[in-house]
Amino acid sequence: MLLILAKIIVPFFIILNIIPLLIWLERKGSAYIQDRRGPNRAALFGIIRLGGLVHSLTDVIKLLMKEDIVPTRVNRFFYFLAPFTTMSVACVTFAVLPFAAPVPWNGNFITLQAADLNAGLLYIFAIASLGIYGVMLAGWSSDNKYSLLGGLRSSAQMISYEIVLSLSVISVLMMAGSLEISQIVADQSAAVWKWNFVRQPLACLMFMIAMFAETNRLPFDLPEGESELVAGYHVEYSSMKFALFFMAEYTNMIIASAVMASLFFGGWQVPFLSTEFLRTHATEALKIVLAGGAGFHLLASVGFFLRGKANIKNKKWGDRRDWEPVILGVGALGIGLVLGAALIYVWPLVLAEKAAVIVTAALQAATFLVKILFFCWVFIWVRWTLPRFRYDQLMNLGWKKMLPLSLVNIMVTGVVLLVF
Amino acid sequence: MELIFFYIFATLAVVTALGVVVFKNPISSAFSLVISFFAIAALYAMLSAHFIAVIQILVYAGAIMVLFIFVIMLLNLQKEELTERRASFLFKGTLVLFLGLFLGVLVLILKPLSSGFGIVDPNFGTVKAVGQILFTEYWFPFEYVSILLVVALIGGVVLAKKDL
Numbered sequence: 001m002l003l004i005l006a007k008i009i010v011p012f013f014i015i016l017n018i019i020p021l022l023i024w025l026e027r028k029g030s031a032y033i034q035d036r037r038g039p040n041r042a043a044l045f046g047i048i049r050l051g052g053l054v055h056s057l058t059d060v061i062k063l064l065m066k067e068d069i070v071p072t073r074v075n076r077f078f079y080f081l082a083p084f085t086t087m088s089v090a091c092v093t094f095a096v097l098p099f100a101a102p103v104p105w106n107g108n109f110i111t112l113q114a115a116d117l118n119a120g121l122l123y124i125f126a127i128a129s130l131g132i133y134g135v136m137l138a139g140w141s142s143d144n145k146y147s148l149l150g151g152l153r154s155s156a157q158m159i160s161y162e163i164v165l166s167l168s169v170i171s172v173l174m175m176a177g178s179l180e181i182s183q184i185v186a187d188q189s190a191a192v193w194k195w196n197f198v199r200q201p202l203a204c205l206m207f208m209i210a211m212f213a214e215t216n217r218l219p220f221d222l223p224e225g226e227s228e229l230v231a232g233y234h235v236e237y238s239s240m241k242f243a244l245f246f247m248a249e250y251t252n253m254i255i256a257s258a259v260m261a262s263l264f265f266g267g268w269q270v271p272f273l274s275t276e277f278l279r280t281h282a283t284e285a286l287k288i289v290l291a292g293g294a295g296f297h298l299l300a301s302v303g304f305f306l307r308g309k310a311n312i313k314n315k316k317w318g319d320r321r322d323w324e325p326v327i328l329g330v331g332a333l334g335i336g337l338v339l340g341a342a343l344i345y346v347w348p349l350v351l352a353e354k355a356a357v358i359v360t361a362a363l364q365a366a367t368f369l370v371k372i373l374f375f376c377w378v379f380i381w382v383r384w385t386l387p388r389f390r391y392d393q394l395m396n397l398g399w400k401k402m403l404p405l406s407l408v409n410i411m412v413t414g415v416v417l418l419v420f
Numbered sequence: 421m422e423l424i425f426f427y428i429f430a431t432l433a434v435v436t437a438l439g440v441v442v443f444k445n446p447i448s449s450a451f452s453l454v455i456s457f458f459a460i461a462a463l464y465a466m467l468s469a470h471f472i473a474v475i476q477i478l479v480y481a482g483a484i485m486v487l488f489i490f491v492i493m494l495l496n497l498q499k500e501e502l503t504e505r506r507a508s509f510l511f512k513g514t515l516v517l518f519l520g521l522f523l524g525v526l527v528l529i530l531k532p533l534s535s536g537f538g539i540v541d542p543n544f545g546t547v548k549a550v551g552q553i554l555f556t557e558y559w560f561p562f563e564y565v566s567i568l569l570v571v572a573l574i575g576g577v578v579l580a581k582k583d584l
Contacts, residue, residue: 129482
């Protein structure tokens with residue numbers, strides 16, 4: 001019981017905590033792509049700015065403190081329901097995604113996912129198709145023509161791309177012969193050339209495009225197209241209700257990245273290192289990770305100290321901000337020393353079987369997290385690189401190009417599977 | 421435990437299904453139908469028919485109802501635009517007749533419940549089991565229904581575009 005609760009709460013907690021990180025990544029990434037500096041003003045105690053990460057914290061405070069305005073002509077029930085629907089639907093998909101290999105524990109296996117449904121993939125699509133409701137309800141209940149248009153566009157777009165989304169994945173589940181996500185991930189094995197993005201490159205590309213459309217991100221962000229619809233379906237929302245839409249967008253991004261990683265990029269599989277190999281060599285793996293971490297932090301602290309020294313000598317800012325690298329350097333030095341001490345403590349030991357299993361699971365979960373973050377970065381990267389599609393172009397691409405292509409892909413996969 | 425959940429979801433399904441008829445606002449009606457579909461999906465899941473439960477949400481709640489709401493939003497029906505209608509005598513008579521029939525069916529359905537059912541095997545309701553039954557035992561109705569759907573689709577296009 002406690003274990004099930006932990007499996008539900010821990011991933012949820014991690015997702016919620018990635019959101020501010022992603023907002024920071026979005027701002028900073030867009031800034032560097034557009035040759036700007038990005039957020040760099042907000043500071044804790046006038047010293048710590050963390051390269052603009054503090055802005056996410058101040059954002060939270062701002063959104064919580066702002067006045068919550070409810071326009072007079074809204075349909076109150078649906079107006080309040082919409083942001084909650086969007087956010088809660090966005091969160092539940094993660095239940096079927098495994099974040100590490102099943103752990104053998106006292107004779108039985110513990111699956112590291114909240115629910116290993118037999119129809120896991122269908123569950124993901126079912127929940128993805130429900131994501132529209134929040135947007136539609138928000139658009140309709142606001143009693144504003146811009147938000148209504150945003151809601152309409154969003155539903156038309158999501159219905160169209162859902163078909164491509166499901167059809168592109170059919171070839172993947174034909175390869176794995178199962179709808180269970182755990183089975184699909186295990187089937188890809190640790191060898192990178194057996195991951196589905198190598199075996200099914202076309203399906204991977206189409207799935208990615210459809211995911212962009214499903215999450216309403218650029219180049220498909222017509223539902224909120226600022227130049228035409230002000231902000232689309234959430235024009236009339238303010239304060240924390242707006243924040244819920246904002247968070248849901250990033251949650252959807254994280255979930256889409258996780259699904260992408262699970263289906264096409266081997267999920268929790270560590271490249272080239274199988275679960276058995278990791279379990280037998282867990283001691284070495286732990287040592288390498290600790291040594292790498294300690295080395296990285298110690299080097300980083302040296303860099304920070306040098307930078308801080310230069311700042312203070314040249315009076316770069318002329319105030320307390322000069323001292324920020326020194327403080328960060330102390331932090332990095334501390335972490336580096338702790339990891340180094342752990343390495344020295346671990347050095348003569350050989351891990352017991354249970355410890356080895358836990359280390360393996362942690363490494364696999366970390367790999368999965370790295371993959372998720374990478375795809376989140378791809379989402380941001382694409383957003384600030386491509387211009388927005390026109391509406392007819394969007395429909396054209398979905399119905400006339402991607403739909404036939406995905407059908408052909410299924411046919412070809414079927415023939416290949418039959419012949420070989 | 422299971423019985424409690426059954427009563428919760430069954431009540432929800434019936435109440436929201438009533439809401440579909442009773443609500444005056446078309447969006448409220450459509451949305452209560454969505455919740456009704458959810459409750460029915462939960463009932464399927466409790467009968468260990470996971471595949472059917474997920475398909476219920478995917479197809480009915482996720483696709484068909486989205487299109488319904490899409491159309492309602494496109495027409496932008498407001499509560500004020502719908503005139504109040506009074507039920508005619510014929511309608512009331514039919515209602516009474518229908519309720520009588522419904523009670524009769526209910527009695528028929530409830531009767532064999534007391535005899536009890538066996539335990540289903542662990543493969544029951546999985547994707548594989550459902551697929552195998554669909555494509556072996558029931559292949560004819562399955563294909564027949566798909567042809568029926570295509571016919572309905574073509575009929576819709578023909579009706580909408582007369583000069584095709």
